[in-house]
Amino acid sequence: MSFSLSGALKSLTCAAALSCCAISFAQADTLRVGTEATFAPFEFAAEDGSLTGFDVEIMQAIGKEIGYDVEIVNMPFDGLIPAIMTAQLDAIIAAMSITPERAKRVAFSDPYYTSGLSVLIREETAAKYPKVDSLKGQPLCVQIGTTGAMTAEKLSPGKVKAFNTEPEAFMELKARGCEGVVNDRPINLYFLAQSNASEGITELPEILTAEQYGIATHLHNKELQAKINEGLAKIRANGTYDKIYQKWFKLAPTDKE
Numbered sequence: 303m304s305f306s307l308s309g310a311l312k313s314l315t316c317a318a319a320l321s322c323c324a325i326s327f328a329q330a331d332t333l334r335v336g337t338e339a340t341f342a343p344f345e346f347a348a349e350d351g352s353l354t355g356f357d358v359e360i361m362q363a364i365g366k367e368i369g370y371d372v373e374i375v376n377m378p379f380d381g382l383i384p385a386i387m388t389a390q391l392d393a394i395i396a397a398m399s400i401t402p403e404r405a406k407r408v409a410f411s412d413p414y415y416t417s418g419l420s421v422l423i424r425e426e427t428a429a430k431y432p433k434v435d436s437l438k439g440q441p442l443c444v445q446i447g448t449t450g451a452m453t454a455e456k457l458s459p460g461k462v463k464a465f466n467t468e469p470e471a472f473m474e475l476k477a478r479g480c481e482g483v484v485n486d487r488p489i490n491l492y493f494l495a496q497s498n499a500s501e502g503i504t505e506l507p508e509i510l511t512a513e514q515y516g517i518a519t520h521l522h523n524k525e526l527q528a529k530i531n532e533g534l535a536k537i538r539a540n541g542t543y544d545k546i547y548q549k550w551f552k553l554a555p556t557d558k559e
């Protein structure tokens with residue numbers, strides 16, 4: 303086998319390029335921001351197919367403050383953190399709760415929304431399941447990789463049906479494939495407000511956890527994390543955050559357009 307200088311040089315250049323970019327993070331004008339868009343009102347597809355919601359608008363507003371265009375990329379929820387770790391995404395905005403486990407793999411911005419989990423059941427089972435504890439050991443539906451999935455697994459070990467999207471979990475509950483859906487409360491409330499889709503579904507009155515959403519970036523991209531925090535602080539100070547919040551949370555879903 304003959305030694306090829308150009309081949310060796312190529313792979314050296316390649317390795318250098320890779321290590322350069324892995325450490326210094328390319329400076330592009332556009333931030334690639336991942337989400338999982340079945341989570342209304344935070345991220346979902348509008349009728350024309352475009353992605354919209356509270357998170358999408360917050361991220362665009364932050365981008366504007368810090369001088370970046372924002373490209374929202376839709377992917378499975380459990381693929382988001384791996385995509386940051388392999389630098390396929392610059393950031394994640396996906397109603398993602400800041401947890402100690404996730405914080406070992408990605409960096410989080412300052413919290414931008416306070417949330418918590420609640421449980422939906424079918425009205426027909428309301429007498430049987432007056433509180434969350436009474437659902438222990440029952441089959442529960444969740445979205446894969448979420449804090450709802452982790453909490454459901456504690457309530458009903460080995461009896462959790464995990465779906466790629468949240469609407470599939472809701473549908474399975476309606477179809478009597480499980481006895482409860484454990485999910486973020488604002489999404490449950492938005493779903494309940496859509497009277498057609500949620501007919502026969504009700505919420506248990508307990509809030510199971512206190513969670514805060516953060517925007518995730520690569521663990522070592524301190525610069526972007528700082529910029530995002532700066533943008534977030536600015537939109538909080540100049541009223542943009544409040545305007546977006548008002549639009550998505552203070553109006554009934556049907557009134558919003």
Ligand code: ARG
Binds near residue numbers: 345445447450
């Ligand atoms: N807040 C929950 C979590 O961090 C659920 C987030 C799901 N987000 C989504 N876009 N589907 O696990």
